[in-house]
Amino acid sequence: MxxxxxxxxxxxxxxxxxxxxxxxxxxxxxxxxxxxxxxxxxxxxxxxxxxxxxxxxxxxxxxxxxxxxxxxxxxxxxxxxxxxxxxxxxxxxxxxxxxxxxxxxxxxxxxxxxxxxxxxxxxxxxxxxxxxxxxxxxxxxxxxxxxxxxxxxxxxxxxxxxxxLCDLLPAHFKEPGQAPPLLDFSEIHGHAAAKRAMQIASAGEHGILLMGPPGSGKTMLARAMPSILPPLSESEALEAAAIHSVAGEPVDGILAGMRPFRKPHHSTSMAGLVGGGSPVRPGEISLAHKGVLFLDEIAEFKPASLQALRQPMEAGSISVTRVHGNVDMPAEFMLVAASNPCPCGYYGDPEKPCSCSEQAVRRYQNRIGGPLLDRIDMHVDVWRTDPGTILSSSSEELTSARLREGVMTARSFSSWRHEHLGDAERTRNVQELVASCRMTPACRSLLELSAKTHHMSGRGISRVLAVARTIADLEESETVSDEHILEALGFRMRKGA
CATH class of the missing domain: 3.30.230.10 (Ribosomal Protein S5; domain 2)
Known part of the structure; x- marks a missing residue:
């Protein structure tokens, strides 16, 4: 029986x-x-x-x-x-x-x-x-x-x-802990242009590359970014927390509304970065879902690992193929990268001479790869702050609260455009992006001329448009003007690139 x-x-x-x-x-x-x-x-x-x-x-x-x-x-x-x-x-x-x-x-x-x-x-x-x-x-x-x-x-x-007895008691859940203190932008002296770039990147979820000599403040700028990001919605928090739960990572901060901030070491393997193993487990790009992936010293990462980021940056997800089938994992992250311009770190520095040959500089910068650089919306040079500025007790530094206010304004205006003007919510399509910018013929001619002069790819043009649209949102402008295009071009055409 x-x-x-x-x-x-x-x-x-x-x-x-x-x-x-x-x-x-x-x-x-x-x-x-x-x-x-x-x-x-x-x-x-x-x-x-x-x-x-x-x-x-x-x-x-x-x-x-x-x-x-x-x-x-x-x-x-x-x-x-x-x-x-x-x-x-x-x-x-x-x-x-x-x-x-x-x-x-x-x-x-x-x-x-x-x-x-x-x-x-x-x-x-x-x-x-x-x-x-x-x-x-x-x-x-x-x-x-x-x-x-x-x-x-x-x-x-x-x-x-x-x-x-099959009579289990209702579950008890621990009280959510306090969110850890975040680095405030007011603690970073100088770097007004870089802080503006970080605000634009946060407002439009743009990838950003910070390049400059050692000690210029690149890492501090990246670490301060969570302080100006909007909190996660309830559905976003559950989605991100579920990924961390699978990886055995803490979920308290995420459930409290804090966006993930992942900072893998440059020795991380490709599977550790994009996901893999047996069974397949999420990598750093999935753990950064709805948050920030910070790659410090990006040129030191293995080139194959960096090139594996290209597809998820475009699609917002990663598909890992194994013998038993495909495993799809979400990966909507904002990439923040930092790098020295050369092996010694002082290429282009106005004060300290660089000891690297031109060939060594090109080889070092090429480790990032042109296709990946083309997918990073904003390229920003970060130079050392004057010692007098650091030692001064000025309280005029931009605070995270002020920068965050602009981020929230831009995102709110973007939602308003989507609701009242019919603009696409996430403009991955070039035609939708051009339509949402509402450029004048003169503004369109300016962008076309700049694209020809700098030999920009179609992707590069769309990235400039996306950044310009975010800058216009920061000013609550329905149209993208020449000034918005020029500022976006300035963030695209990095010195020495």
């Missing part, structure tokens, strides 16, 4: 939780556990943890043959998160817990040998899946990425023994 039970669980594919049915059959035959459905080594090892946890929790481990099927069989199952659903399905099949109650939960969790339920990466995406399926969600007590979700009944589970 066969005894059956099925419970609902989930598997992570990229940054998404996919439904998995854990089906258990207990039948007569040689004692043992067989797991089918493309399990990896961690899932196959679960049988030892499950047997020990069941006995330690006061239940009886059946001495019959147990077959466990993880469906659908076309998806590879990874990790220890199937311990809890497998144990509950075995207990349901043997009548030690009520299988009807088990069917109302989505179960994910690792079991200790003593029966304690431990959290696994990806608690938040699994909770979102449970809400989508209309199920309750059993939250491991120590899950750092568990958050209250409207429309989802979440119950806390500490140990397998609590399933005996």
């Amino acid at each position: 066969q005894r059956r039970c099925s419970v609902q669980s989930a598997a992570l594919v990229g940054v998404e939780a996919i439904p998995v049915h854990v089906e258990v059959v207990v039948m007569s035959g040689l004692p043992g556990i067989s797991i089918v459905g493309m399990p990896d080594a961690a899932v196959r090892e679960s049988q030892e943890r499950v047997k020990s946890a069941i006995k330690a929790s006061g239940f009886t481990m059946p001495g019959d043959k147990i077959v466990i099927n993880l469906a659908p069989g076309s998806i590879r199952k990874t990790g220890a998160g199937f311990d809890l659903p497998i144990a509950c399905a075995i207990l349901g099949a043997t009548g030690q817990v009520d299988p009807r109650v088990m069917s109302s939960f989505l179960l994910v969790g690792e079991l200790s040998l003593g029966g304690k339920v431990r959290p696994v990466p990806g608690t938040l995406p699994c909770a979102l899946l449970a809400r989508h399926l209309g199920l309750k969600f059993a939250v491991p007590a120590d899950a750092e990425d568990a958050v209250p979700l409207e429309g989802l009944d979440q119950r806390q589970i500490k140990s397998l023994g609590e399933m005996r």
